[in-house]
Amino acid sequence: MIHKSWQQQRLSKTKADVVVVGAGPVGLLIALCLGKAGIDTLVIEAHHELLPTTRAVVYMPVVLPVLKALGILEKVLDAAFLNKDGVRWRDIDGRELAHLPLGGDGSGEDGGVLLIGQWRMNELILEELDKYPCVEVQFGMRCVGIEDKPESEHVRIMTHSGSMLDDDTFLEAKYMVATDGANSTVRRMMCVPFEGFTFQEFKMIGTDVIYDFIAQEGFTPLNFVVHPKDWAVIAYTGQEEDGLPIGSGKPQWRVAYVEDPDLPASKEDYLKRAEEQIKKYVTKGDGKFRVIRAEPYLMQQRVAAQPRKGRVVLAGDALHSNNPIGGLGLTGGILDAYCYGNALTRVLKEAEHDNLLTTCALARRNAWRDVTDKLSQDNMKRLYAEDPKLVAQREEFFCKLNDGQAGKDFGAAVGKAFGKMMLEDFSRLAI
Numbered sequence: 001m002i003h004k005s006w007q008q009q010r011l012s013k014t015k016a017d018v019v020v021v022g023a024g025p026v027g028l029l030i031a032l033c034l035g036k037a038g039i040d041t042l043v044i045e046a047h048h049e050l051l052p053t054t055r056a057v058v059y060m061p062v063v064l065p066v067l068k069a070l071g072i073l074e075k076v077l078d079a080a081f082l083n084k085d086g087v088r089w090r091d092i093d094g095r096e097l098a099h100l101p102l103g104g105d106g107s108g109e110d111g112g113v114l115l116i117g118q119w120r121m122n123e124l125i126l127e128e129l130d131k132y133p134c135v136e137v138q139f140g141m142r143c144v145g146i147e148d149k150p151e152s153e154h155v156r157i158m159t160h161s162g163s164m165l166d167d168d169t170f171l172e173a174k175y176m177v178a179t180d181g182a183n184s185t186v187r188r189m190m191c192v193p194f195e196g197f198t199f200q201e202f203k204m205i206g207t208d209v210i211y212d213f214i215a216q217e218g219f220t221p222l223n224f225v226v227h228p229k230d231w232a233v234i235a236y237t238g239q240e241e242d243g244l245p246i247g248s249g250k251p252q253w254r255v256a257y258v259e260d261p262d263l264p265a266s267k268e269d270y271l272k273r274a275e276e277q278i279k280k281y282v283t284k285g286d287g288k289f290r291v292i293r294a295e296p297y298l299m300q301q302r303v304a305a306q307p308r309k310g311r312v313v314l315a316g317d318a319l320h321s322n323n324p325i326g327g328l329g330l331t332g333g334i335l336d337a338y339c340y341g342n343a344l345t346r347v348l349k350e351a352e353h354d355n356l357l358t359t360c361a362l363a364r365r366n367a368w369r370d371v372t373d374k375l376s377q378d379n380m381k382r383l384y385a386e387d388p389k390l391v392a393q394r395e396e397f398f399c400k401l402n403d404g405q406a407g408k409d410f411g412a413a414v415g416k417a418f419g420k421m422m423l424e425d426f427s428r429l430a431i
Contacts, residue, residue, distance in 0.1 A: 011138050011169065016042040017348050019157055019173040021143045021186050023047075025056075025118060026316030026333040027179035028125040028137070032070055033341025035132030039348055042171065043135070044159060046142040046180070050126075052119045053295060055206070057237050057254045058222065058327025059114040059334065061102055062418040066338045069427070072128050079124055080116035081238035081246060083221040086411075087113070087326075089382075089398065092227045093283050094217055098398035100411050113222055115238040117254075118330065141169070143180070146189050148310040155311040174348065175357070176312045177340060179333075182300065184318035190309045194321075196302030202258035204324070207274045208293040209253045210241050216285025224325070224383055226394075230280050231383035232257040233325060252292075255281065256324065270294040299323040301377060303368050307361035314361070315340055320368035326379040328421075332372050335422040336364045342426040360426050371420045 018034055020027045023045035034041045067073040084103025090096055103112040129135050145158030157171040178186035187194065213219040213234060225232040233256045240249035257277055263269065274294035282289060303320045307313060316333035323329075343360035346352045382394050400410045 011141070012136060013040075013042060014170065015172045016040045016136075017174050018042070018177060018344060019044065019155075019171055019175075020177045020179060021157075022179035022181065022316070022318070023050075023122065023126075023137055023139065024179060024181070024316065024333075025121045025125060025330060026337045027177070028122060028129065029070065029334060029337035030177055030179065030315065030341050030344075031135045031137070032072065032125060032129060032132070033338060034344060035129060035135040036071065037341075037345040037349055038132075038134055039345065041135045042173070043137040044141040044143065044171075045137070045139045048140040050119050050122050052117070052293075053206075055297075056118040056324070056327065056330035057115060057235055058233075058324075058331075059116070060327055060331045060418045061111055061113060061415065062421060063114065063331055063334045064111070066334055066422075066425075070338070072125065075124055075128060076114070076116065076121070079120060079238070080114050081221060081236055082112040083115050083236070084112040085220045085222070087222050087224065088220050089224045089226055090219075092225060092230055092280065094219065094281070097226060098401045100401055100414060101408065102411075102415050113327070115221060115236050117237050117239055120239065143185055143189075144168070146176070146186065146312065148176075148190075148312060150310065174311065175344060177344075178312060178314050178318045179316045179337075180318055182302070182317040182321035184314065186312065187304055187314055187318050190306075190312055192309060192314070193305040194302045195305050196300060196321075198298055198300040198302070199323070200261070202299075203261040203296050204256055204258050204299050205270060205274065205277075206254065206256045206293075206295050206297065207278065207291055208237065209255050209278055209289050209291050210250050211253060211278075211282070211289035212251050212285075213253055214251075217282065218284060224379075225281060226383050228384050228386050230257065230277070232281065234281060265296065267294075270296060301373055303365060303373070307365040308358050313340065313357060315364070319364060320372065322368070322372060322376040323380045325383065326376055328372050328376045328379075331418070332368060332421055335367070335425075339364055339422065339424070339426045342428075346426070346428070356426070363424055363426075367421050367423065371417070375417065 017040045020043040031041050031043050086102035087100040089098045141159045144160050147156040154172045155176045159169045221236040223234040235254050237252045239252045271294045274291045300321050304314050315336040343357050347354045401407045
């Protein structure tokens, strides 16, 4: 449910310093950063409400200081689960293979891996935006056209509500930020190629499951299942059934696995197959689980050929998209949001040359290309690899993690690699 202050309402302005397209966590955090600086901002979202999808749920420790700098960490921690155990790899029967500790490693005030559903994160940011009257969020408004002339000091944006009864609405902004996902309409309208590839051999299925994997199966909050076919991510969502506070109801978990992309694709088909698939990971407890949602999505490793074009910049999945193993997608998007928010603030409030925005855009593209892409692909291959060379690399990785104090030191080094996803935050004072 959308916070009451953000229910569908009449648009109060058609001009802003910044128009953000897409009201996911990335777009909303950019708006929050700009709102704190007093910058006139309009966020438009094509959907008429927040959608409870089986998307991101895992955020690496590197986002904690960013959320703190934006003044929202305490609110998020109150609603989320802070996993200080880290990541554990298991075989199909639940036996532990390796452990990567990620709690208390200096990556944030408390340290740890944040577990919270993307839609709930959206709600929290929307609530925080209530404090900033210079920010307006409009649902049910779709971007359908862009006019960005080199000689103009503004970008013109054509929008529509989807209703045949409504006239088109034109917006004007000094800058436009596209955070409208991997299938970004804005990126396509700007004729910017999305370079890379889509995984053709399987389709990922994200499911929300009511079951206590900790009490029943002996799992920890974040688990990777290693198997050539039935590899999976099994993670606590930081939510309970029916949205109840943590500890007051039945826990809701995210189980993400892959299947043949050519199988029947109705909602009922996905749910029916999910019931059978989840049984493979439930081997010790009473097996009384309930699948409440099962949704497919394609996985890809792609990055926009050009992160900025004219007065339009791309962020989040509109800029880069990778497989979800390890939670690096939205982690990188949150880092994008902070960097762009800081860069735009310096350009708009402190009159710095807007080349700074180009530098920021290129830095965010390069961070994905040079760091996130490899990390996410290594994470994924580690789960299903059968090639002898890759299997040997996996075993070597696990052996290093399991090697006593040396393993702890190696794990700390692995954890620090996430910091390379944001070598510069473009703020005046580094966090």
